[in-house]
Amino acid sequence: MDVQTAIRTRRSVRQYSQDAIPEEKLKKVLEAGRLAPSAHNDQPWQFIVVKDEDKKKRLAEAAAGQSFIADAPAIIVGLALHPEQVMSCGVPSYAVNLAIALDHMTLAAVEQGLGTCWIGAFSQEEVKRILDISGDHKIVALLPCGFPADEPLPKTRKSLNEIVSYR
Amino acid sequence: MDVQTAIRTRRSVRQYSQDAIPEEKLKKVLEAGRLAPSAHNDQPWQFIVVKDEDKKKRLAEAAAGQSFIADAPAIIVGLALHPEQVMSCGVPSYAVNLAIALDHMTLAAVEQGLGTCWIGAFSQEEVKRILDISGDHKIVALLPCGFPADEPLPKTRKSLNEIVSYR
Numbered sequence: 001m002d003v004q005t006a007i008r009t010r011r012s013v014r015q016y017s018q019d020a021i022p023e024e025k026l027k028k029v030l031e032a033g034r035l036a037p038s039a040h041n042d043q044p045w046q047f048i049v050v051k052d053e054d055k056k057k058r059l060a061e062a063a064a065g066q067s068f069i070a071d072a073p074a075i076i077v078g079l080a081l082h083p084e085q086v087m088s089c090g091v092p093s094y095a096v097n098l099a100i101a102l103d104h105m106t107l108a109a110v111e112q113g114l115g116t117c118w119i120g121a122f123s124q125e126e127v128k129r130i131l132d133i134s135g136d137h138k139i140v141a142l143l144p145c146g147f148p149a150d151e152p153l154p155k156t157r158k159s160l161n162e163i164v165s166y167r
Numbered sequence: 168m169d170v171q172t173a174i175r176t177r178r179s180v181r182q183y184s185q186d187a188i189p190e191e192k193l194k195k196v197l198e199a200g201r202l203a204p205s206a207h208n209d210q211p212w213q214f215i216v217v218k219d220e221d222k223k224k225r226l227a228e229a230a231a232g233q234s235f236i237a238d239a240p241a242i243i244v245g246l247a248l249h250p251e252q253v254m255s256c257g258v259p260s261y262a263v264n265l266a267i268a269l270d271h272m273t274l275a276a277v278e279q280g281l282g283t284c285w286i287g288a289f290s291q292e293e294v295k296r297i298l299d300i301s302g303d304h305k306i307v308a309l310l311p312c313g314f315p316a317d318e319p320l321p322k323t324r325k326s327l328n329e330i331v332s333y334r
Contacts, residue, residue, distance in 0.1 A: 002168055
């Protein structure tokens with residue numbers, strides 16, 4: 001699938017089929033994150049794949065009770081190892097690094113026929129407790145992943161004229 | 168070009184051909200950012216395309232003197248309109264939103280035969296001054312863009328085993 005099509009058809013999937021993700025497809029998704037760029041090529045990340053039913057349910061509860069998260073066959077958790085790092089421009093590099101890697105994964109997932117949904121509404125402390133993650137690290141997003149079971153809605157976006165200017 | 172190939176071949180381009188970017192290609196790159204997801208679909212972003220020679224030179228100076236930036240025919244500047252917004256997980260959403268949109272652009276650029284390079288080392292104040300940007304907004308990255316004129320180097324990345332775990 002070409003990049004433009006993946007970008008055009010990617011959407012937030014909030015209903016998942018109960019079909020397991022074939023290992024080969026999941027590996028391609030993770031591989032896309034592995035190949036992502038990061039500041040100084042530090043790759044300051046870990047990705048935790050949660051398939052355990054009980055843990056998924058607890059993650060959904062910790063994510064403002066968004067129960068569909070637990071229905072996905074896997075939840076990919078993007079973990080920043082150095083949340084203290086800030087670029088010279090003043091932007092926290094951990095957030096940018098992790099977003100790039102996870103964005104790579106969302107597009108690779110579309111190519112594999114899979115859906116994902118960016119989840120940023122969750123309790124940092126609670127999710128770390130559920131996954132037994134050390135205090136120094138910071139979770140940037142949860143990415144439920146699986147075959148979509150809902151219907152695509154049309155994308156609503158601002159026009160290029162509204163968001164692009166030239167100098 | 169399929170997504171996997173774009174991800175595998177994307178690299179940080181630090182030498183650009185002097186050929187201008189055809190408008191149609193640049194538009195496809197910007198369109199990829201336009202279609203990106205953002206928290207609550209707020210699309211809290213502006214993208215400034217800088218082609219002016221003098222401004223490009225001043226941007227390169229403000230970016231720790233990385234002079235190759237000025238050689239790119241265009242520099243896409245990713246601007247967050249609400250840098251104060253933080254997700255409930257404690258991660259600044261502006262950085263994640265902008266990184267997603269710019270990452271979409273880097274992959275769309277590869278599909279168009281173009282190269283980019285993530286630049287996070289720059290003076291926030293100085294770049295805002297050069298581009299006459301209001302104090303409330305925050306630049307997340309500069310993305311020089313153009314046809315690559317250098318040779319690809321092999322990607323060095325940690326193995327999947329080093330960065331992925333299962334729960």
